[in-house]
Amino acid sequence: MNHIVLGYDGSDFSVQALDWALDEAELRKLPLTLTHAWQWPYGQAEEEAKAHLRKAAEHVLWHGAECARATSSGVPVETDLYEGPAAQRLVELSSGAALVVVGSRGLSALPRAVVGSVAGYVAAHAECPVIVVRGAGPLPASANPGPIVVAEKGPDASIMEFALDEAAMRQVPLATTEDVTAWAARHPEVRILPGDDHDAATLVVVGRRRAARAGAANFLLQHAPCPVAVVTEGRSDR
Structure with missing residues (x-):
């Protein structure tokens, strides 16, 4: 349990989760791992078509990692690109994590019946604490934070x-x-x-x-x- 895991898909919701995950990493003095899951959604496909989708996924993950490095105060940032369901990967990574952070929307791969989202599934099945960050966009800074x-x-x-x-x-x-x-x-x-x-x-x-x-x-x-x-x-x- 020596790092923080963030589920990141480039959405406004994962941007807000990134803010929270960086705070946790800085406060706990732990590195941050950004994971992004992708999968071809249309059944069989030629490898060339899948390669384009993978390239787009690589860019999303790279951009998230660069944002994290640019806005943190020296938090080590690693990346994890996974082909498959986001929920499955986040639960897998939770076994070696101190904390998993995920946005309340985005990462959409499960029906809403499962507590509404991938976030709900991970919250129910992860092997470490999970923080579900609600809302979209950067977290507003509070001069007087609540309890x-x-x-x-x-x-x-x-x-x-x-x-x-x-x-x-x-x-x-x-x-x-x-x-x-x-x-x-x-x-x-x-x-x-x-x-x-x-x-x-x-x-x-x-x-x-x-x-x-x-x-x-x-x-x-x-x-x-x-x-x-x-x-x-x-x-x-x-």
């Missing part, structure tokens, strides 16, 4: 550790309706706020079991006003 919100009843240690780490790295409070005294002692610098209001949050954190089901987590992934982190319960993601 990290734990939207989970009875969260376990892995969820709380992730949320507290994010709050500590970003120097923002943590908001929850739960008693987190035992976990908060590990991060005395993080201010704990009562409540779980999502409207002003910097990031909402939920457990993967909840995200794998329809209902509240499905709504969060599609409608939350901020990025949503999905964390596996019952394991440490450090």
